[in-house]
Amino acid sequence: MNLLKSDLRHSPEFLVDALGLDSLRSLAIIGMGKNAGKTTVLNHLLNAIRQMKSKRVVAVTSIGLDGEDEDIVTGGVKPRIYLTEGALLATSCGSLNKCDAVIEILALTGIHTATGEIAIGRMRTNGYVELAGPSIARDVATCERYCREMEENCLFIVDGALSRKSSAGGGLTESAILVAGAVNAPSLEALAAETAKQVLFLTLPSVGEQEKDKFRESMEEYPTHRAIFLSVADDERQALSAERVSSPSERTARSRSLPLGSVIGEGKTIALELRRDDTALLLRGAITDNVLEYLLSDSDFADMTLVAEDGTRFFLSDKALRQLRQRSVDLAVLSELSLPLICVNPMRRDGSTVKRVDILEAIKSVVDIPVCELGPALV
């Protein structure tokens, strides 16, 4: 891609092409942490969509609160989200009062958040908005359904964050942009290493179709169960002992599950349920070092696949990744995500910036995905 030369700013057409915005149905903007620069990227995206020849209606929401004037954690001034007439948004009633556009209320979703019920609205004028969407993935999917009832072919954009509490977008959206800010790590080297790890997680392959079907069956039957184990069926075990079957997907899998309220804090319970013939373990929640510590303490946790609902659910250290490799435990996801672009933001917490070229080069040196720095968005 010629446009990816590090000394060039990128045109709106670049974003349209790189992300396939003509036909993409849904996109998540995933920040590496607080103040990564997601809102700036969102504003660039919205600007690029406005300039597209084929007009597309965008529908925007966030995981939790975003787009507020001030960062309520650090007190710093934050960029605002600017939406134009016709766009849809899913935000809380409390945040609607902080939007300065005329917004037509189309539906009230019954999803309640700390700042009120989530409403679906349509921009009747241009204006600045505050997004305070649902905090859990399932509710984001509900918001998308509402938006598609209004505009079937809208481009649904989720402004998300990597957080243990909520899923940023994987499984919910077709595609994602990862935003890495200089603010998210103490040095460019550390930022590069962390970005490389996130890219690894976000681009993990999905489990085989047979396992996926088995997991989905189990999830449908026991929607509240957070740990689902797949093992080789009894009638297959004998055959396996005589002749090793090369691919897990060729085996007949049996599933069992644990009725846990959450994955966090239940590592021990999950480890106790592990069996030697388990081939895959799906954990429906954040997979952290703490959970892994218990699993690794069990010798049965080896030669298998550890599965998350999507790549945003892994929060593992380098050490944990090494230990998994030693045990021949592969990582996989239920919903694969396309990650066509990484955006970087050179701004540090104190308002100073690192060199644009330096941050671009640092990230490019560790990933095979296009990297760009879009600059400030004038809205």
Add this chain to the structure above:
Amino acid sequence: MLIISRHDEERLGLPQVLDACRCYSPQGRRLKAKRTFYAPSDRASLTKEFDAIKSLIAFLNEHPTDVRRAAVTLGRFRDLLGTLSGLEKRRPLEVTELFEVKQALQLFRELSAMEPLLRAASVDVTAMPEAEVLLDPGDRKTIGFYLYDEYSPRLAELRQQRSSIERQMELCESSQRESLLAERASLVAEEEREEAVVRTRLTGALAIYLEALKENFSAVGVLDFRLARAVLADQWGAGKPSLLGDGDHATLENMSHPVIEEDLRKRDAIFVRQSVSLPPGTTVLSGPNMGGKSVALKSMTLALVLIQLGFYPSATVSATPLYDFISYSSDHLDTTKRGLSTFGNEIVRIRDDAARARKGRGLVVMDEPCRGTNPEEATALVGALARFYGKQRGSFVISTHYRVPDGDGIAHVRIRGIQSEALDAMSSDGVPESDRDAIRRIEALMDYRIERVEGGAPVPTDAIRIAELLGLDEDILAFIDDVNGKSGAAKEEERTSQK
């Protein structure tokens, strides 16, 4: 008034039945949760409820599609208590609240067009076109709502000015941007002030319709709850209850317990429906172990409770006088309550029921009272209770293993149970494969019908036979024979003859 503890309500199956009665709107759900108890003085209102439910049952069988459509409309209603309260206090409504009112007005219009259904339900839901115009000044006929330009020329003007500045911002040099942003911010502030004026004016205009809105919401609740009860009655094949006068017998024919019936259906078993008649005074229900006395009491009590809560009971025919109160207690009393023992609690309950029964006409149901007390004293207590209630205006129903002598106002009924020939035949069929198999075989032999008996009828004595069939240790059975004074030879002879 219902005098039933939360635990006993669970055992009775009342919460499960209320859950199965599916209302679609928050208004209907609130009405259901209110649990209106129709006392004797509310006979006219209850009759009206039952008439409407009867018409609705016929309607839903003739027009199922219309009912489904109504359910969808009802399901779109929201709880607007806060908004209506705001309207009452003339608090300027938020845009989202105005949207809610607009949506409700559209739904009222939809429902008002369903005339045959409303007629069947004896409910009036009226369209409010004037109020609709207020919230759709441009006659857009859209589902959404915002503060339209039509509400205020000044608002329209401010929005145009802002739009013009935003267009300039898109094309301007960055040096001009700050001043344009400031100008825009000033317009936005003025726009917000004008919007507040519009909201206040609109709230005032809508307040005129407050009473009509309340009446419509109330009607929606009534329609929803009546429809839900009609659907339930139709599922149960329930007949319309007849309301009788004081002193009449309550009658339930082919009654079932819907929750237990459903559980049995899931395991391919059949609930044997029962019929019972309860005269004023005391009715003593006896029957063998595993004979379903508790289930019969639950079915009967649940049916009579449901009638007084405005539901059709799960019985093909039902007729009852209305009671001032219904009290039900099973043997599992909450021993932690007030720090009293099980017996203490039970006596307090008996004392309070007796006091209520002296003042009003109640239905008092007790499942095996005094079962934890020594049999001699318990027999005396239960007998005394039977005689006390035999003289009261209400009805007292107990299931018990204790012998209750005949007396004024005391009727005896019993579950027919298993004929001893059938038990003998089962013994000769060999040992059941499992406990479940044994229980099923015993259940299959049980005749669950309730029959009237004279007070002198013997107390059922199938317990030891059933224990034997369930494989109780032979030594224990032999000791039972010893205790009962039966000789070993006689017993052996009895067993041989059975084989």
